[in-house]
Amino acid sequence: xxxxxxxxxxxxxxxxxxxxxxxxxxxxxxxxxxxxxxxxxxxxxxxxxxxxxxxxxxxxxxxxxxxxxxxxxxxxxxxxxxxxxxxxxxxxxxxxxxxxxxxxxxxxxxxxxxxxxxxxxxxxxxxxxxxxxxxxxxxxxxxxxxxxxxxxxxxxxxxxxxxxxxxxxxxxxxxxxxxxxxxxxxxxxxxxxxxxxxxxxxxxxxxxxxxxxxxx
Amino acid sequence: xxxxxxxxxxxxxxxxxxxxxxxxxxxxxxxxxxxxxxxxxxxxxxxxxxxxxxxxxxxxxxxxxxxxxxxxxxxxxxxxxxxxxxxxxxxxxxxxxxxxxxxxxxxxxxxxxxxxxxxxxxxxxxxxxxxxxxxxxxxxxxxxxxxxxxxxxxxxxxxxxxxxxxxxxxxxxxxxxxxxxxxxxxxxxxxxxxxxxxxxxxxxxxxxxxxxxxxx
DNA sequence: GCTAGTATTTATCAATTGATAAACAGGAGC
DNA sequence: GCTCCTGTTTATCAATTGATAAATACTAGC
Numbered sequence: 001x002x003x004x005x006x007x008x009x010x011x012x013x014x015x016x017x018x019x020x021x022x023x024x025x026x027x028x029x030x031x032x033x034x035x036x037x038x039x040x041x042x043x044x045x046x047x048x049x050x051x052x053x054x055x056x057x058x059x060x061x062x063x064x065x066x067x068x069x070x071x072x073x074x075x076x077x078x079x080x081x082x083x084x085x086x087x088x089x090x091x092x093x094x095x096x097x098x099x100x101x102x103x104x105x106x107x108x109x110x111x112x113x114x115x116x117x118x119x120x121x122x123x124x125x126x127x128x129x130x131x132x133x134x135x136x137x138x139x140x141x142x143x144x145x146x147x148x149x150x151x152x153x154x155x156x157x158x159x160x161x162x163x164x165x166x167x168x169x170x171x172x173x174x175x176x177x178x179x180x181x182x183x184x185x186x187x188x189x190x191x192x193x194x195x196x197x198x199x200x201x202x203x204x205x206x207x208x209x210x211x212x213x214x215x216x
Numbered sequence: 217x218x219x220x221x222x223x224x225x226x227x228x229x230x231x232x233x234x235x236x237x238x239x240x241x242x243x244x245x246x247x248x249x250x251x252x253x254x255x256x257x258x259x260x261x262x263x264x265x266x267x268x269x270x271x272x273x274x275x276x277x278x279x280x281x282x283x284x285x286x287x288x289x290x291x292x293x294x295x296x297x298x299x300x301x302x303x304x305x306x307x308x309x310x311x312x313x314x315x316x317x318x319x320x321x322x323x324x325x326x327x328x329x330x331x332x333x334x335x336x337x338x339x340x341x342x343x344x345x346x347x348x349x350x351x352x353x354x355x356x357x358x359x360x361x362x363x364x365x366x367x368x369x370x371x372x373x374x375x376x377x378x379x380x381x382x383x384x385x386x387x388x389x390x391x392x393x394x395x396x397x398x399x400x401x402x403x404x405x406x407x408x409x410x411x412x413x414x415x416x417x418x419x420x421x422x423x424x425x426x427x428x429x430x431x432x
Numbered sequence: 433g434c435t436a437g438t439a440t441t442t443a444t445c446a447a448t449t450g451a452t453a454a455a456c457a458g459g460a461g462c
Numbered sequence: 463g464c465t466c467c468t469g470t471t472t473a474t475c476a477a478t479t480g481a482t483a484a485a486t487a488c489t490a491g492c
Binding site: 055 | 451452453
Binding site: 035037114117118120121123127128131135160161163164165167168169170171172173174175176178179182183184185187188190193194197198200201202204205208209 | 251253330333334336337339343344347376377379380381383384385386387388389390391392394395398399400401403404406409410413414416417418420421424425
């Protein structure tokens with residue numbers, strides 16, 4: 001409705017841009033399933049177009065793949081999570097529960113998990129960047145907030161051992177997604193419960209394991 | 217030395233079998249690095265032979281890959297671990313520490329980890345079989361032994377929730393290997409410490425979370 | 433040393449791959 | 463209705479793929 005208001009010469013171009021987006025989004029589905037080694041012809045068939053058409057939208061297969069990475073890796077993180085994790089008006093326990101439920105809702109899909117692991121095995125740079133993001137924006141923050149909640153004013157950065165423990169917790173939760181979407185093994189249906197138990201273990205454990213860190 | 221003792225007509229054949237084994241073992245290195253989509257020609261170059269020679273030893277590329285799976289998946293598990301995990305003359309905590317140190321020594325290699333994930337993404341049957349092995353021979357056993365040590369005579373099988381918690385612990389430890397050998401991210405150097413902390417969290421946590429399960 | 437059989441290589445096939453160029457189609461603007 | 467522009471397809475290339483057959487090199491056994 002109302003497509004021809006005034007002169008909007010970008011209409012054509014916008015449609016072209018939309019087409020591109022559509023290609024990328026279906027390419028994500030396709031590569032997630034078949035792996036990045038699969039051929040452009042099969043991808044084209046999946047898209048319902050001929051193979052040379054892809055080269056009108058992307059200079060090469062590699063460029064297309066890079067766009068797939070970009071979209072997958074960058075579109076899932078919600079800025080509000082940065083706020084949530086540091087919102088000291090909410091008890092840390094509740095913050096973490098809410099965060100991990102939302103975070104796993106975002107990444108526990110067959111698509112995201114498979115693209116993530118495929119790219120991890122390829123060793124592409126964006127994968128390492130993402131691991132760094134988890135490290136800084138999730139785990140270090142959690143450990144910092146834990147100290148603050150325990151009464152420390154200017155908490156020191158967490159030790160390597162503490163950080164490792166946070167990684168074990170995070171990895172344990174992440175591996176739930178791997179089992180479900182990669183191995184396709186039955187898992188406990190109640191994801192919230194799993195998160196809750198994992199967080200209980202972690203928060204209780206870290207308090208016991210590093211009691212000195214809290215009082216100084 | 218001493219190669220021609222008596223008449224050992226199997227010597228030729230043995231040598232042929234050895235060659236085969238050698239091919240498989242180097243194919244493991246190769247495919248772990250390059251992925252199973254890589255070509256037989258590149259594999260042959262890696263082996264220092266020509267490509268058609270491979271077809272004297274293996275009917276097809278797929279057969280070779282299957283042998284790679286077999287070797288990787290079946291050669292690492294030590295029968296003695298089955299004994300160790302159920303050896304009630306040793307405290308469970310010590311059993312678990314010893315087991316996980318040995319187990320991770322066996323599987324935390326770039327080779328094993330990459331082959332495992334590659335095959336997991338392909339969804340091959342042997343991968344699911346292995347996940348089942350972890351479930352029955354490690355996690356269910358641990359939970360059972362925990363109840364026995366807590367005084368139960370004929371422990372019921374663990375609940376799905378308990379099992380999930382064990383998976384989170386196991387997955388957390390496993391993910392340490394993924395981070396180290398797949399993502400190649402720095403991890404806490406002291407693997408034993410990581411295991412120890414992870415086990416502390418788990419054993420303490422499971423005792424607190426399921427106290428009723430222990431007394432009935 | 434000769435021979436037979438096995439290990440290995442050379443040559444080659446048909447299918448598939450990423451990529452390019454040229455032909456075609458269809459609609460917007462005059 | 464005609465033209466031009468852009469989205470799309472057809473035709474095609476050279477490189478690479480898994481696989482086979484024929485030729486050669488090698489070595490044990492006489």
